[in-house]
Amino acid sequence: MLTLGVNIDHIATIRQARRTVEPDPVAAAVLAELGGADGITVHLREDRRHIQDRDVRLLRQTVRSHLNLEMAATDEMVAIALDIKPDYVTLVPEKREEVTTEGGLDIVGQSDRIGEIVGKLQSADIPVSLFIDADHAQIDASVKVKAKFIELHTGQYAEAKNEASRKKELEILAQGCKQAIEAGLRVNAGHGLTYWNVYPVACIPGMEELNIGHTIISRAALVGMERAVREMKQAMRIQ
Numbered sequence: 001m002l003t004l005g006v007n008i009d010h011i012a013t014i015r016q017a018r019r020t021v022e023p024d025p026v027a028a029a030v031l032a033e034l035g036g037a038d039g040i041t042v043h044l045r046e047d048r049r050h051i052q053d054r055d056v057r058l059l060r061q062t063v064r065s066h067l068n069l070e071m072a073a074t075d076e077m078v079a080i081a082l083d084i085k086p087d088y089v090t091l092v093p094e095k096r097e098e099v100t101t102e103g104g105l106d107i108v109g110q111s112d113r114i115g116e117i118v119g120k121l122q123s124a125d126i127p128v129s130l131f132i133d134a135d136h137a138q139i140d141a142s143v144k145v146k147a148k149f150i151e152l153h154t155g156q157y158a159e160a161k162n163e164a165s166r167k168k169e170l171e172i173l174a175q176g177c178k179q180a181i182e183a184g185l186r187v188n189a190g191h192g193l194t195y196w197n198v199y200p201v202a203c204i205p206g207m208e209e210l211n212i213g214h215t216i217i218s219r220a221a222l223v224g225m226e227r228a229v230r231e232m233k234q235a236m237r238i239q
């Protein structure tokens with residue numbers, strides 16, 4: 001059954017705008033779960049622009065659904081993940097100068113490094129998801145490094161300028177999902193999904209969880225977190 005992971009990074013963006021204590025991502029996670037979130041996702045970035053280490057530690061103790069820690073493939077982040085033990089880790093690419101994630105992680109070009117990190121985390125019973133483009137070679141490489149999951153980057157679908165491009169990107173995602181499942185991977189998806197574009201992705205056979213953040217937090221700022229999450233599950237037709 002398709003599930004929704006709510007990324008609460010941008011609750012922390014509002015707090016960090018004043019370097020203060022509110023809004024608290026921990027409180028936001030409680031409300032997101034009351035609204036029906038099946039999981040909570042946070043991206044602890046190297047530059048700590050939004051989510052802080054303190055948030056992840058407290059969320060580990062308070063999240064009732066499941067906690068997905070997005071992180072770069074660095075020694076620092078591996079040590080933090082091994083210490084805090086999220087329910088799963090999603091390895092994502094990171095550039096300090098980026099506004100947001102700009103693409104999928106390159107597994108093909110660094111498979112030894114990624115394989116080492118996947119091995120370390122999964123040996124500590126922390127399943128790993130790899131945030132990748134729906135690319136044949138990247139999916140193959142994800143199998144080779146023994147990741148349990150991939151998360152298909154939906155940014156190109158989300159940013160498609162017209163119906164024809166949207167359809168093309170959706171087909172690429174569907175083919176990627178099919179290839180991954182046939183190879184034994186579990187498949188999530190995310191980035192740039194909104195109330196208006198999510199349903200076709202939700203319909204891709206075999207898709208397990210959609211990780212959605214910015215659009216939910218944007219709506220929550222106007223109507224409240226519980227309603228924003230409930231309405232996203234309605235948009236996905238899972239509630």
Ligand SMILES: CC(=O)[C@@H](O)[C@H](O)COP(=O)(O)O
Pocket residue numbers: 007009010042043045070092099100101131190191192211213
């Ligand atoms: C990997 C991805 O697409 C997002 O989950 C990521 O968290 C985006 O980074 P920001 O939340 O900092 O925009």
Ligand SMILES: NCC(=O)COP(=O)(O)O
Pocket residue numbers: 007041151189190191192193211212213214215
């Ligand atoms: N991995 C995608 C995610 O967690 C949220 O991305 P977005 O919805 O904030 O673009």
